[in-house]
Amino acid sequence: MVVDQRFGLTDEEVDRIFHALADATRRDILRRSLEAPLSVSELAAFYDMSFAAVQKHVAVLEGAGLVTKEPDGRKRLVHGNPETLAKAQALMEEYEAIWRSRVERLEALLSEDR
Amino acid sequence: MVVDQRFGLTDEEVDRIFHALADATRRDILRRSLEAPLSVSELAAFYDMSFAAVQKHVAVLEGAGLVTKEPDGRKRLVHGNPETLAKAQALMEEYEAIWRSRVERLEALLSEDR
DNA sequence: CTGATCTACAACCATTTGGTTGTAGATTAT
């Protein structure tokens, strides 16, 4: 099952967050929607691919909780969600902390016998 | 081409980093190898899959620069690489900064007409 | 009302992913 449930996130949720971030187009969509909410078709205009493809990328980001879609007439405004971003950051800081604590243990060992 | 070359990382490198993190087994391998270097077969013993499968996961982490392999006799010691981790964290902080600057712009607008 | 726009979603396809088994080379232990 692989332990990884910190921050109230299941493995599957963390999988989805990092998978969503593992594509340059999706990262660009996330950046733009963090700057200001945009409709899906406004987003689609930026990329050299079909509307449906962009729609799928937005769906992946939405499934990861990185963006939300707010109905606005016939449009859906895509908003970036900084909360999920913060959770992912916290996750990565955990890894850094693990490494740092290892360095500290090694330093403690070294200072022990001097 | 989608702009994303901060921190000396190309889109492809960022893709590989997040893709490597988007799997619970790989995150667990990373955590263990940050705690202490381990051989591939030592790592493989933790998971309910073949040695070759774990070997592939390590290769993905290595391709992303998240771990390095150091030859040690017939073993290869897998070390976690905190530098790449730090780069990924910096990337995510960029996104947070984008969102924060947007909030600041909105607040500036609000305080303008009062 | 009619036509244009925005979105949703299904069906399809090529490629990648994540697993398997099997073979072979290097190193260590007996």
Added chain:
DNA sequence: ATAATCTACAACCAAATGGTTGTAGATCAG
């Protein structure tokens, strides 16, 4: 020297990914 261990890597397979086109439902504009 032989056997056991550790790793590398190829070949294979099912499922997921990232793209496409096409169809249809809502909503807005003339």
